[in-house]
Every structure is written in C-alpha cells, then in structure tokens.
Amino acid sequence: MDGRTIATAALGQFKKARVAYLKLRGQTPDSVAEQRVAAGTSWDEFCDTLKSAGAAIVFPGTPSDPLTQAEGYRYLSRLTRAGLEAFVEYADPRAPVLRRMIHETAKMGSDNPDNHYLNATIDGALDYRITGTRGTVDYLGFGTQEGNYGEGGQMPTTGYVEAADLDIGPDGRFELVLSATEREGNWLPMTSGTGLLIVRQTFADRATEIPAELHIELLDGSASPAPLTSAQLDAGLGKASLLVAGASMLFAKWARDFQKHTNELPMFDPERSTKAGGDPNIIYYHSYWRLGPDEALVIESEVPECDGWNFQLDNHWLESLDYRYHPIHVNKHTATYRPDGSVRIVVTHRDPGLPNWIDTTGHDCGAMTFRWIRAAAHPQPHTRVVAVSELSRLD
Template sequence: MADHSANEVVSGQVWEQFCDELKAAGQQILRAEAPNDAFNRAEGWRYLTRLTRIGLDMFMECSDREFPTFYRPSHETAKIGADNPDNIYLRAEINGMHDYRISGSRGTVAYLGFIAIAGGYEEADSNMRSVASLDTHSGLEVNDDGTVEVILSRHPQPGNWLKITEDTVAILARETFLDRNTEVFADLKIERLATGGVKPAPLQAEQLAANLRNTAAFVKGTATLFADWAQGFKAQPNTLPAADQAYCQKLGGDPNIFYYHGYFNLADDEALLIEVDEIPVCDNWNFQLNNYWMESLEYRYVQIHINKHTAQYRKDGGVSIVVAAQDPACVNWLDTTGHREGTMAFRWIGAAEHPQPQCRVVKTHELSQLLQAS
C-alpha cells in the first residue's frame, strides 16, 4: 500500500484523482430539482469551494490526532447544513484510544456544549453519530476563575468528563450566543495526555493520498446529503415540519436541540408570516434563513435570523416573524437577500416543550393589518 501510494504521489495520479472527484461532486449542483438560474448556481459552485476548504482543514491541516487542534468546521464564509448564525463551532480530530484534555476560559456565551463524534459525512452512510455529550445545560462545571476543563477518555474521570469510545474520531464544540455584540466566546484548546515525548511525524506519501481521498469524499458526501435534504423540504414549501430528531442526532445534532426544517418559496409581493403563540422556558430559540444549499444567509451584515434575545415579542407573549424580500416596516423582519426560494430552520434549545411554529403566506400589503390584529 505504501509503495502504491508513493507511486501515485510521484506520478501525480493522486492529484488527478482528487480533481476528478471534486469535478464529480459538481453533479449535486446540477441536480434536476435544484434551482437552475445563474444566482443559485453561482452560490452552488461557491458552496463546493467552501466545502473543499473545510475538508482540507479537516483532513489535511488538522488531522494529526496525536497533536489535535481546534479549527472551525463551519463559519462566516464556509457553511454546512443550516449552520447556526448564533454559534461558533469548533472541531478537533482525535483518536478514541487516547485520552485528551480541553481547557480554557468559559467566556460568557449563553451555551457551551461538547459532543464526541464517530463517523463523518465522507463515509458511505454520511453518519456523523454522537457518542456522548456534555454541556452547560446538563451540568458542565466552571471553575471560580471562569476557566473550564474537560477530560476525554473511555473510562470515568472526576469533574467534567466526556466519554469517548474506540471509534470516536472527533470532538465538536458549540458556543451559542444570545448577542454576539456583548458576549465573550469561550477560548479553548485541546491536548492529548501522556504523549510520551512523541513529536509530529513528517508527511508521508500514504498519508497525503488518504488525506486527499477523504477530502474529496467529504465534499461529495456533504453536498449530496444536504442536496437530498433540500429536495425533501421543497416538497412542502412555506411550512416548518418537525425534523426526524433521531436522524438529526445521527448527523451530529445537539441532543438539547429540537429541530424544524423547511423551505420558503415566495413571490415578490408575498411574505411568510411565522407565528409562535407560546414560548416555553428554554435556554434559547432561534430561526434562520438559508440558501438552497443549506448555507445560512449573510448574517454578518444582514438580519437573516432571530433568537430569544433579539426578538420583539407581542403583548400576549408570543412572537411573529416576517420573511420577505423587501422591508415591510415591521418588527422581526428577516431579509431573504435576493433569494425567492431557499431553506430555513427553527430550533428550541434546552426546552422541555416544543410548540409548533405556524406558517402562512400573505401579501406584503396585508402585513400591517395582520400584525396589528395579533
């Protein structure tokens, strides 16, 4: 195997195969049911470049499980699967046979959680299953000086312990803000315990070949998975049905979150009115707009999502959210940023009850009267 990989590297075949696999992933952008206008196609091709960047971080730059480091697997300019605009995501690749320590400042983010993961989107079943979780909702302990330490191991440890298994391949951290403008993120690092003086190994041809294969498989697998999701959502436009929660957990979903996914499709003179009449006790809730490829829209500069903290509530305690292309001069308006269609997501975070959001399409000129009536 080593000699074969060396020959592939020397001949350039490994690079040709990598490029061919990336080219094949483009078929997901050209699927018959996907929007075929220039705007959505352009976002689709950009999406593949973003997935490639993430894959290279995951499998090429940050893949040394002896010397793990946190990187951001989804962020402002590289997005996957309805990435939450209220989150900072951190991921580190590990080997379930070793023990690790996460340490750093807790920060002031509303929610901090860790999930041990086995599998990934690059595998045939795209199964990024959760092994175990630990978070502020379920008792993550913080030191008096505001620092936090978590031990990752197969055997129980005192204090904050996150169970891992032999097939655990990564740790995913979620830091959830109520208000990014005022809260301080958790500044974390990860290290393997008892390294025995081992130093990072030089890059080998066999490893390079495997890294490129895994990167290409990740791009294709991720693009396929969420194109399949969007196709399913498109069949029930302008609704927010509850997702299959068990399936969400298999794909790395947070066990404290109850998910809804949907698809908006609006004419220029239409708006989607989303109403939740009862807000249960919860750590947070949020709603967001995504493009067809399930990338959150541009939340750095445009209001495309809303949460428990940023929403303005009705007198009866409920909330009404308006999705429209043009500003309807009302509170809780989310801008579709030029998208007539796309995907959307609603989350209850740390809630014992999960009221169903109600959706209806209305004419934009009717909004003022409808909102006054509520």
C-alpha cells in the same frame, strides 16, 4: 472522444492497474500510498471526485437561476477549502487543534448563525484534555462524534456534555477530559469509533458576549505533527474530496425533500438529525421557503420555557444567508415578543417596518430552520403566506 481524453483515460487505467499489481506483490499500505502519490493517482482521483461533485448543482429540484447556480459552485469551493484544512492540514489526532471549520465563509447543513463552531480531529483510542475559560457565551456544549465529515453522512454522538454540567472555577477556568473510560471530575465520553470533537458556542448577543477560550492536548502531552507521509496525503485528499461530493449531494437531496412542504415548518426527525451530527439537545424544524416579489411568509409560535430558540433563512444549498450584513435570523434574545409571549416572524424581500423581519437578501427561495434548545415543550410553528400589502392588517 478526442485523443487527449483517450490518453487521459488510458493513463488512469494504467495507474489503477499499477496499484493493483503492487498490492498483489505484497506491498504494504504505506508503499502503495507512496506509489499512488508519486504516480499522481491520488491527485487525479481527488480532482475527478471534485469534478463529479458538480452533479449536486444540477440535482433534480435545484433552481437554475444565476444566483443559485453561482452560490452552488461557490459552495463546492468552500467545501473543498474546509475539507483540505480538516483532512490534510489538521488531520493528526496526536496533535489536535481546535479550529473553526464552519464559519462566515464556509457553511454547511444549515449552520447556525448564533453558533461559534470549533472542531478537532481526535481518536477514541487516545485520551485528551481540554483546558480554558468559560467566557460569557450563552451556551457552551462539547460533543464527540463517531467518524468524521465526508464519511457517509452518519456521525452519531458518542458523548455530550454542557458547560452547565461542568465543575468550573470561580475565575471561569476548567478542565475537561475526553476518554473512552470513565474519569472522575469533568468527563466527556468517547468510544473506539470516535473521530471528531465538535464544540458549539451559542450566542444570545454576539455584540456583548465573550466566547470561551479553549485548548486541546493529549493527556500524555501533545506532540508536534510528524513529517507528512504519503499515506496521510493519500488519505487526506480522498477524504477531502469525498466531503465535497458527499455533503453537497446529501444536502441537495435534503433541499429537494424539503420542497415537499414549502413554506411550512414540520419537525425534523430527531434521530436522523443526531446521526448526522446535530446537537442532541435541539429539536429542529427544517423546510423550504419560496416567495414571489410581493409575498410575505409569516411564522407564529408560542414560546416555551427553553434555554434558547432561533429561526434562520438559508439559500438552496443549506448555507445560512450572510448574517454579517443582513438580518437573516432571530433568536430568543433579539426577538420582539407579542403581549401574550408568543412570537411573530416576517420574511419578505423588503423591510416592511415590522418587528422580527427576516431579509431574503435577493433570493427567491431556499431552506429554513427553526430550533428549540433544551425546551420544556416543542410547540409547532405555524406558517402562512400573505401579500405584503396585508401585513399592516395582521392582528
């Protein structure tokens, strides 16, 4: 260990000892936070946790090819950006803002390419109102979650309501109240532990549908954010870094576990999905795929009566592949169906000239997800790996 490392370690121990000493002297949490920020402890711990998050990139089962590794470190940078925005810039539940945490360049947990996600930090002890217009997006759902991202991987749903269940005016406008106590009219339940609002807008056809326009405020009037305090920054940096370390490790473990049934699509435990913040109206089939240069993954399924369904391809880090420029997913609206109403999806490295082609975009492996949304039944998608040369001979 060199002198600089020893000095750095000693400084870190001194800062921790200093904080402990202040606590023993009866300092308040605010004064302790002020000392931590002023001493650089908050920043040092933030950086140390970010550094430790690199363990996810070398987690057992992680491919070592250059593309996967490069995307892994980009993934950590994306999580860092998302965490800082969520917990430092937009963390005040008294001045809530609906914003996109997950989008085209910040992805997590097999994000749905058909979704336009909105999030807001809220507090179950307060009451809120959402106002706006319904738009024409195919599906619009509002969910309150316990806790928040980066707080242990568990975010059980505390309330859920869909636009189809709301009273919406002829002009498309509506109001929705969020509170822990029941209200007349459009109401979204919360509990004392609620900390997050997730709005899911699911497109059938992004090219033609209009998303909802939404605004959230405190029922007694949203306030401008108060001046930043040391306590807020200290907590925000801590939560942001824990999101990076926690989410990356959680989904690294998922990716490892999914490899146990590579190129298959078993149903994912619905209870586990909901606790992690998944939509309670969706049944998920999470798995892993791996294909050689001349191999194709063929997925076939009956299609039940449902509000929607889709299939998507992800990289190893459970980030959806780049749907802005490549056909990496297919849904109920965009799919071509077989004469009997079933669907066949073909995953290959090059376009085989067949319907419902999914592009691997230069990847050899990764995660994948199939969803049934409010389906009357949940048929098991069947998978098989065949040579690309055999695709033209499929019935």
